[in-house]
Each structure stands twice: as C-alpha cells, then as structure tokens.
Amino acid sequence: MSRSEEFEDLRPLLFSIAYRILGSVSEAEDAVQDTWLRWEASATTPDSARAYLSAAVTRISINVLNSARMRREAYVGPWFPEPLLEDPYQEPERSAELADSVSMAALLLLERLSPLERAAFVLREVFGFDFPEIASAVGRSEAACRQLAVRARRHMDEGRPRFEADGNQRDELAARFFDALADGDVNGLRELLAADVSLVGDSGGKGPQFAERIVGAHNVTRVLAALGGAFARVGGVVEPHQLNGQPGGIFRDRDGKVVNTWTLDILDGQIQTIRSVINPEKLGHVGLVADPWEVLRDAQLARKDSASSPTPDADHHLTPEPEQQEPS
Structure with missing residues (x-):
C-alpha cells in the first residue's frame, strides 16, 4: 500500500480526533491537511502509520487549540462547536458511544479541560489508544498521561450529559x-x-x-x-x-x-x-x-x-x- 493510500485509509480517524480536540470542522480539516504534508515530507517509515499519524494530528491540534482558546475567551456570546453533519470514523459496535462523544454537550464539557487533558481523554476514552501512544502524541511521560486521563475523566464524569438511550x-x-x-x-x-x-x-x-x-x-x-x-x-x-x-x-x-x-x-x-x-x-x-x-x-x-x-x-x-x- 502506498503512503497516500495509507493516509486516506486513516483520514476518517485523523479528522475525528482533530474535531473532538478542536470543536471546529474547518480547523480539524486544516490539521489533517498539515498532517498529510508532514507525512509526505517525512523520510522515515514508522512501524505503525496509525500511531504516527494520530500522534502528528494530535500535536497539531493541541497547538491550534492553545491559540484558539484565547479567541474563544473574547468570543461574543455563547460559543458552540461547529455543527458536524457526519462523523467519518465509524465502529458499528461502538456507534452510540462515538455519537455521544461528539454531541454538543460533550464537546462543551471538553472545553473545560486543558488542551493536554482534552487530547489524553479523546485518545484514551474515545479511541482506545494505549498510554505509550498517548505519551508520544502529547509529549509527556506515560505516568503523566495517566494522570491527565484520570483528571479528564473525573471532570467529564461530573458533568457527563445524559441522553435518551433509544x-x-x-x-x-x-x-x-x-x-x-x-x-x-x-x-x-x-x-x-x-x-x-x-x-x-x-x-x-x-x-x-x-x-x-x-x-x-x-x-x-x-x-x-x-x-x-x-x-x-x-x-x-x-x-x-x-x-x-x-x-x-x-x-x-x-x-x-x-x-x-x-x-x-x-x-x-x-x-x-x-x-x-x-x-x-x-x-x-x-x-x-x-x-x-x-x-x-x-x-x-x-x-x-x-x-x-x-x-x-x-x-x-x-x-x-x-x-x-x-x-x-
């Protein structure tokens, strides 16, 4: 499989990670495009394209979020995420869980987290990445990532939205x-x-x-x-x-x-x-x-x-x- 084919196979996952971190369709699409440019220019061949590209899009999204948070503090009136027509990443056996994680209420809860907590929560709780992969993505030790994930999960559980199950x-x-x-x-x-x-x-x-x-x-x-x-x-x-x-x-x-x-x-x-x-x-x-x-x-x-x-x-x-x- 060519490098471009590998990337296209993983594009839905990369967008879904970026959107949950950023709450913006346009910024998530830009983050995915920047990830592709880095992937295309890289001379190395990683053992896992999924791990490499997920780490890259996460780091890019964290950087974007750090600057976006200042703009959101000056935003006029309530700030909501950009509406998402369809999440391109699907796992049939986890469809309800994935849908809840991208709801407006859940994304607004994520706004309360720091960028690193948000990234750790998305990678661990939503997409099931292991802690070595998360550590590579956010540039922290595995122990620090476990602490980030625990804090994030506690904050999310305190205000977790409830929806009609059916x-x-x-x-x-x-x-x-x-x-x-x-x-x-x-x-x-x-x-x-x-x-x-x-x-x-x-x-x-x-x-x-x-x-x-x-x-x-x-x-x-x-x-x-x-x-x-x-x-x-x-x-x-x-x-x-x-x-x-x-x-x-x-x-x-x-x-x-x-x-x-x-x-x-x-x-x-x-x-x-x-x-x-x-x-x-x-x-x-x-x-x-x-x-x-x-x-x-x-x-x-x-x-x-x-x-x-x-x-x-x-x-x-x-x-x-x-x-x-x-x-x-």
Whole structure:
C-alpha cells in the first residue's frame, strides 16, 4: 500500500480526533491537511502509520487549540462547536458511544479541560489508544498521561450529559417537534418540551441572537411558535438532520441557503436543550450560507403583515442589533 493510500485509509480517524480536540470542522480539516504534508515530507517509515499519524494530528491540534482558546475567551456570546453533519470514523459496535462523544454537550464539557487533558481523554476514552501512544502524541511521560486521563475523566464524569438511550425514540420525538414547529402548533410544541427547557444560540455577534438565554416551556414555546411561523411565511424550510450524533435540523431560506442549525438534547421523552448555531463563519461546510439579518428582517415584516401570528409579542426576544448579545 502506498503512503497516500495509507493516509486516506486513516483520514476518517485523523479528522475525528482533530474535531473532538478542536470543536471546529474547518480547523480539524486544516490539521489533517498539515498532517498529510508532514507525512509526505517525512523520510522515515514508522512501524505503525496509525500511531504516527494520530500522534502528528494530535500535536497539531493541541497547538491550534492553545491559540484558539484565547479567541474563544473574547468570543461574543455563547460559543458552540461547529455543527458536524457526519462523523467519518465509524465502529458499528461502538456507534452510540462515538455519537455521544461528539454531541454538543460533550464537546462543551471538553472545553473545560486543558488542551493536554482534552487530547489524553479523546485518545484514551474515545479511541482506545494505549498510554505509550498517548505519551508520544502529547509529549509527556506515560505516568503523566495517566494522570491527565484520570483528571479528564473525573471532570467529564461530573458533568457527563445524559441522553435518551433509544435512538428511535429520540428521532421520533424530534420529527414530531419539527412538524409542530412548521405547523405553528403551540400545544404540540409545549408537550414536547421539558419544564425547564432552555433555548440558546451562538451568533458570535455576526447574526441575530436571542436577547437572553430563554428558559422554561412557556417562554420557549412562545418564541418557537412565533419564529417558526414567520420563517415559513418567507419561504424558509427546516430540514431535519442528525447533527453531532444527535437529532437536529438545518434551517434554509427560500433559496436553499443555510440560515442556522439546531441540535436537540432529549431525555425522558422531552427536549431539554435547544442549541442554535447561527454564526455564518461556522456554517460554510454545511452549504451556501444565507444573510441571517436579511432573513430576520423578512420574517419580522411577514409577522407584521400577518394578523394570524399566534404570539405577536415574541419579537422582543431577539436583538435588533448584533452588539446586543446573550452574556456568556
């Protein structure tokens, strides 16, 4: 097998490692490309291409994350990972575990770890690398790597997200939710939401944002009914789609351009959290990106022109200007 063929065989694994460390599709793709350039230029032939390339992409990802963390500290409003349409690395016998490890909630927990802890956790707990391989990847002793992994596992266990175990039940509930959203069915929406459900978005100051984290079934239902109806009246379409291994949807304008994405945390037969990514800079890999401000203006005009809107007072939950953002 040629060197390029070996690399292509391992590309799904390399991307999946990088994405879990970085939380960014674009940065993970760049890390994989940099790994290829180093592999192509290397004159050595390692005993294990998998170990060599995994170590290389991990080191590159750690370096990128160290600089990215400073940018994220200055980020406007909540920061969410870039939505992942599909994880290219699959192990059928561990599909549920791999999907949970790439969920929005799990990736946000990983943000609490140091870059070295994050890398050690991803390599050990998600992909099952042994400690000599992890030590080579992060440049620490095996003993230090064991300590990193223990600390990381403890932090993750303390806040580990819980999801509906039955994937079919999750998908069925998500389908009912998006049908109710499209129909403006207030009662149908309310019965699917947990009492303390929260709706929160990531715009990065580059798109419309919720004026505050909206909490509670009554408040969230009111906003969903208003926005869903207005979006439909301007030709918007919600495309149910698995995102980050969990139920979600892609919102497209009348021209099919991507406006934003939603992911749904579902537990005990109810939606616990709705996370929206509307920052255009995080959506380019999903498709052509719409101007979110233009879509919002059109939707607001449509609502004002319609006497049938179920909740005419819901516009106050949206900021009219990009600088008015939800606090972190």
